[in-house]
Amino acid sequence: MSGTMGEPFDLCATADVAAGEIGRRELPGGHVVAIYNVDGEFYVSDDVCTHGEASLSEDGMLDGYQVECSWHFGRFDVRSGEPCAMPCEKAIRTWPVRIEGDRVWIDVAGLE
Numbered sequence: 137m138s139g140t141m142g143e144p145f146d147l148c149a150t151a152d153v154a155a156g157e158i159g160r161r162e163l164p165g166g167h168v169v170a171i172y173n174v175d176g177e178f179y180v181s182d183d184v185c186t187h188g189e190a191s192l193s194e195d196g197m198l199d200g201y202q203v204e205c206s207w208h209f210g211r212f213d214v215r216s217g218e219p220c221a222m223p224c225e226k227a228i229r230t231w232p233v234r235i236e237g238d239r240v241w242i243d244v245a246g247l248e
């Protein structure tokens with residue numbers, strides 16, 4: 137990723153989320169995000185599925201670049217947040233990620 141981050145937040149260590157796994161972290165203010173490790177590349181999205189109230193970090197399964205929600209098997213591309221399987225129709229919010237050393241940072245400038 138290029139460019140500077142508006143408001144960097146130290147999310148976790150890269151070792152906290154194994155390849156193929158989904159981590160969970162609460163941001164300042166209580167907003168929860170899911171952290172995906174796709175073969176050593178990290179992506180972050182909101183934790184709650186846009187179809188229902190499922191937690192993707194708890195009820196999701198990572199399949200390549202897609203996370204599948206176990207409630208109704210909807211899917212999102214973790215790179216863009218775009219839905220890629222019904223019944224998910226609304227994109228999920230994704231967060232810009234930067235890796236520095238062994239830490240995963242996201243930009244929380246847009247956090248409401």
Ligand code: FES
Binds near residue numbers: 186190224
């Ligand atoms: S709650 Fe996620 S697919 Fe329905």
